Amino acid sequence: MPGALEMSESLIGRSVNRHHFPEKLTGDAKYSADLIMPGMLHAAILRSPHPHANILSIDTSKAEKLAGVKAVITPFNIPSGRLAVDLFILDTRVRFVGDEVAAVAAVDPDIARKAIDLLDVRYEILPFILDPDEALSKDAIKIHENGNLAIPEPINLERGDIEKGLIEADEIFEDSYYIPAHSAAALEPRAALAYWDNGHLTIWKSTRGVHVERISLSNALKIPTENIRIVGPFLGGGFGNKDETRLGAISAVLAQKADRPVRLEYSREEEFVAGRTRHASYIDLKIGFKLDGTITAIHGVATLNSGAYQASTPQMSRRTGQCMLYLYSCPNVKYESYPAYTNCPTAGSYRALGAPQGHFALETLMDRVAEYLGIDPVEFRKKNHVKIEGQPGRRTSPDDQIIDSQPVEGGVPFSSNELGQCLVKGAEAFDWVNRRKSNGSNDESKKYGSGVAIMIYRGGPGYPTGAEVRVNKSGEITVICGLMDVGEGMTTVLSQMCAEVLGVEYADVSTLFGDTESTPDAPITSGSTATFSAGTAVIRASTIIKDSLLALAGTALESEISDLVLENGYISVKTDPDRRMTVKEVASLMTNDYISSISTVDPGSTEYIVNSFGAHFVNVEVDTYTGNVNILKYVAAHDSGVIINPQLSLNQVEGGISQMLGLALSEELVTDRNTGVTLNGSYLEHKCPTILDYPEIQVIFADSVDPVGPMGAKALGEVPSVGVGAAVANAVYDAIGIRFNSLPISPDKIIRALYT
Amino acid sequence: MNTSLSEYPSSSVNLIVNEQAHQLSVRDHWTLLDVLRDVLELTGSKRGCDRGECGSCTVLLDGVPVYSCQILALQSQGKTVITIEGLSQNGVMTALQQAFLDNDGGQCGYCTPGFVISSLALLRDNPNPTDKEICDALSGNICRCNAYGRIIESVRSASGRN
Numbered sequence: 058m059p060g061a062l063e064m065s066e067s068l069i070g071r072s073v074n075r076h077h078f079p080e081k082l083t084g085d086a087k088y089s090a091d092l093i094m095p096g097m098l099h100a101a102i103l104r105s106p107h108p109h110a111n112i113l114s115i116d117t118s119k120a121e122k123l124a125g126v127k128a129v130i131t132p133f134n135i136p137s138g139r140l141a142v143d144l145f146i147l148d149t150r151v152r153f154v155g156d157e158v159a160a161v162a163a164v165d166p167d168i169a170r171k172a173i174d175l176l177d178v179r180y181e182i183l184p185f186i187l188d189p190d191e192a193l194s195k196d197a198i199k200i201h202e203n204g205n206l207a208i209p210e211p212i213n214l215e216r217g218d219i220e221k222g223l224i225e226a227d228e229i230f231e232d233s234y235y236i237p238a239h240s241a242a243a244l245e246p247r248a249a250l251a252y253w254d255n256g257h258l259t260i261w262k263s264t265r266g267v268h269v270e271r272i273s274l275s276n277a278l279k280i281p282t283e284n285i286r287i288v289g290p291f292l293g294g295g296f297g298n299k300d301e302t303r304l305g306a307i308s309a310v311l312a313q314k315a316d317r318p319v320r321l322e323y324s325r326e327e328e329f330v331a332g333r334t335r336h337a338s339y340i341d342l343k344i345g346f347k348l349d350g351t352i353t354a355i356h357g358v359a360t361l362n363s364g365a366y367q368a369s370t371p372q373m374s375r376r377t378g379q380c381m382l383y384l385y386s387c388p389n390v391k392y393e394s395y396p397a398y399t400n401c402p403t404a405g406s407y408r409a410l411g412a413p414q415g416h417f418a419l420e421t422l423m424d425r426v427a428e429y430l431g432i433d434p435v436e437f438r439k440k441n442h443v444k445i446e447g448q449p450g451r452r453t454s455p456d457d458q459i460i461d462s463q464p465v466e467g468g469v470p471f472s473s474n475e476l477g478q479c480l481v482k483g484a485e486a487f488d489w490v491n492r493r494k495s496n497g498s499n500d501e502s503k504k505y506g507s508g509v510a511i512m513i514y515r516g517g518p519g520y521p522t523g524a525e526v527r528v529n530k531s532g533e534i535t536v537i538c539g540l541m542d543v544g545e546g547m548t549t550v551l552s553q554m555c556a557e558v559l560g561v562e563y564a565d566v567s568t569l570f571g572d573t574e575s576t577p578d579a580p581i582t583s584g585s586t587a588t589f590s591a592g593t594a595v596i597r598a599s600t601i602i603k604d605s606l607l608a609l610a611g612t613a614l615e616s617e618i619s620d621l622v623l624e625n626g627y628i629s630v631k632t633d634p635d636r637r638m639t640v641k642e643v644a645s646l647m648t649n650d651y652i653s654s655i656s657t658v659d660p661g662s663t664e665y666i667v668n669s670f671g672a673h674f675v676n677v678e679v680d681t682y683t684g685n686v687n688i689l690k691y692v693a694a695h696d697s698g699v700i701i702n703p704q705l706s707l708n709q710v711e712g713g714i715s716q717m718l719g720l721a722l723s724e725e726l727v728t729d730r731n732t733g734v735t736l737n738g739s740y741l742e743h744k745c746p747t748i749l750d751y752p753e754i755q756v757i758f759a760d761s762v763d764p765v766g767p768m769g770a771k772a773l774g775e776v777p778s779v780g781v782g783a784a785v786a787n788a789v790y791d792a793i794g795i796r797f798n799s800l801p802i803s804p805d806k807i808i809r810a811l812y813t
Numbered sequence: 814m815n816t817s818l819s820e821y822p823s824s825s826v827n828l829i830v831n832e833q834a835h836q837l838s839v840r841d842h843w844t845l846l847d848v849l850r851d852v853l854e855l856t857g858s859k860r861g862c863d864r865g866e867c868g869s870c871t872v873l874l875d876g877v878p879v880y881s882c883q884i885l886a887l888q889s890q891g892k893t894v895i896t897i898e899g900l901s902q903n904g905v906m907t908a909l910q911q912a913f914l915d916n917d918g919g920q921c922g923y924c925t926p927g928f929v930i931s932s933l934a935l936l937r938d939n940p941n942p943t944d945k946e947i948c949d950a951l952s953g954n955i956c957r958c959n960a961y962g963r964i965i966e967s968v969r970s971a972s973g974r975n
Binding site: 075078086291322324544705709715716747748751 | 915
């Protein structure tokens with residue numbers, strides 16, 4: 058709907074203020090841990106001190122006798138249901154240091170914690186494995202009964218003929234890369250409040266998708282979904298990472314047993330250790346190329362550390378390979394993935410899944426290829442990045458199928474692809490041609506360099522998503538959606554879209570989201586799909602509501618519907634604009650209390666692949682005495698289609714880059730090799746960026762209108778985080794001539810590389 | 814929460830929170846944050862880490878920004894506490910809060926109360942801070958959405974620099 062952009066009063070492309078931000082600024086906004094119910098108990102969890110063990114018995118008698126304790130649950134006294142394929146509510150096997158063993162509900166947190174100390178557990182200690190290669194070796198102890206491959210089959214995707222591509226190459230570059238686990242570390246530790254009433258369960262919890270969690274809990278607790286209500290209060294940071302844990306189930310079972318409401322809050326350390334981390338990833342990458350700069354083959358093999366449970370490992374495994382299969386025009390590509398269970402903390406979904414890992418390997422090795430060929434890194438990428446026509450080769454998926462997973466075939470164009478524009482505009486803003494090699498001083502200890510990385514991310518089309526738009530007799534408009542606003546601003550954007558269609562002000566639209574009782578079915582907020590998927594549904598539902606309002610107005614104004622126009626809050630007769638009514642006046646004419654439209658969409662396209670793109674440019678100062686890397690300038694150019702809200706989008710890109718500068722330079726969740734203990738489960742030691750680390754960032758959005766996306770928009774949430782590590786690594790190389798094949802590029806690594 | 818169960822030593826504490834005087838019976842090991850959130854039900858101050866690292870529990874104690882998770886409730890005896898709930902008057906946000914809203918100085922909002930309180934103290938003592946002074950003053954608050962660029966812009970705007 059590009060025409061919408063030309064309307065002077067359009068809400069699309071306008072920086073309206075973030076929805077619900079006033080409540081957050083005054084302290085009124087309630088997050089899960091802020092909720093209180095009369096008679097509410099407080100829960101605590103006993104966590105395993107062993108990386109791998111069978112639980113033989115748990116003596117609960119002392120804990121149960123403690124005054125104020127109202128429920129104790131262990132794997133031996135609760136239902137044996139599964140929350141996921143490999144995750145029981147509680148299990149008689151523990152698989153990492155911090156795994157859940159038992160839980161207690163008591164009248165206050167002090168007593169709950171004391172009761173935990175009184176539980177007497179007998180363990181049979183088992184050998185443990187922290188390394189994924191070792192886990193996949195033939196004689197390794199099985200961490201789960203079906204073995205240590207964390208997905209049913211290894212992933213093996215190929216387009217063309219990789220062997221042929223390697224033979225055709227004049228040169229082959231190959232290297233091995235490692236990206237460690239790190240934690241999303243959202244400011245809000247996970248929390249849940251569970252309450253039973255007459256066999257009906259209600260849980261308010263930190264979640265990224267209430268409907269999906271309801272199904273999972275229904276399976277685990279063996280009660281019908283209609284007996285469960287899940288509500289997502291405000292969420293204190295998602296990053297794809299909430300929740301995939303036992304949080305909801307444990308609070309539900311405790312509440313059932315105690316017959317009182319139970320609130321369970323993770324501590325900060327629990328959040329780090331027993332939340333979900335990014336997958337530690339080993340990537341072997343091979344690039345075959347001709348001396349004229351043509352790429353003939355790309356072959357990636359990923360060995361991924363899934364930790365103790367599967368969580369989002371299947372999706373993550375595919376994401377890791379997407380850039381290898383798709384970022385550069387290449388007829389012969391292959392991607393293999395071997396995710397393994399280990400006794401490390403569980404890896405799960407964290408912003409862009411495996412894409413940062415894949416891009417780190419691909420974009421640093423491509424930089425070496427460009428350097429070897431003597432081609433400027435930006436020019437090399439301009440020549441070789443995938444263009445709008447997509448990859449060479451033939452389509453293999455059925456013609457009538459929405460291309461919503463990760464296609465490997467060629468011959469399918471992108472709906473839009475402004476990667477070239479990102480490279481040109483970004484390089485210009487960065488002044489790439491005149492990029493600095495020095496700061497002009499004589500300080501020999503400081504070295505300067507610049508790096509570039511490009512990125513691709515399959516976002517937008519997701520799973521079938523429903524949204525409802527409702528207008529009541531008073532003219533109040535509500536967008537109702539089952540997704541969660543995880544902090545990114547989905548509700549703002551959906552309100553803008555609805556207001557745009559209905560010709561009203563943004564402030565006239567309120568939202569209701571994240572409640573299984575009152576919202577239509579929806580998936581989780583993940584994969585950068587909310588604007589695209591829910592947005593498409595909201596536009597459709599709003600359009601139907603608009604037609605209903607026009608019909609009501611047609612009768613009142615004695616006009617044909619086709620002669621009416623809805624804009625600026627009025628419905629008026631085109632030929633006689635003085636004959637008009639406000640939307641409120643029209644709404645008052647309805648016979649029922651409200652009119653409503655629910656639209657469920659299966660988003661995407663059968664003809665196009667919908668992807669978002671970006672190009673990042675970074676200038677660094679490396680202190681060769683301290684090993685510190687200082688980011689002096691960062692330019693990020695993005696193609697995310699039409700930008701619905703520039704201010705929120707700017708914030709999203711800046712935030713994504715800054716967050717991933719943590720992975721690039723400082724963050725890692727460290728597991729002790731001898732004990733399996735997480736050594737740095739705190740902000741101080743995990744080293745998340747602070748405001749002092751925040752660099753100058755310039756954000757550019759490409760002129761791009763996606764023909765498939767709602768109002769021309771594409772995905773944005775995760776894309777900015779994808780190429781940061783690679784861009785920084787390339788800049789550090791430019792500064793000091795050392796290639797780092799692992800992240801973070803921390804001061805100790807730089808000093809070691811410089812002086813040994 | 815109540816202080817019953819006699820095995821926990823308890824004391825009486827007087828404090829003024831958002832201009833309201835309270836006399837409270839508290840367990841001696843409870844922090845000011847515990848009392849604000851669990852006794853007074855002022856949940857605007859967040860328990861982001863409970864170990865003095867993230868700043869989402871920042872309040873003004875006799876005018877000084879402190880991590881309320883690092884102060885025992887007993888240490889606030891006789892003192893004045895201002896929390897995020899005490900800023901707006903009759904439902905009208907302060908100019909500082911409005912600057913955060915207008916400049917999108919946050920995303921998920923969990924760190925926001927702490928950033929607002931720290932910024933309030935900064936601008937009271939230094940109405941025209943440089944960017945360096947802004948960042949120094951806010952370096953004890955973590956925003957994991959990393960909305961730092963917009964937070965800096967919000968404080969600049971509130972200081973009248975833009």
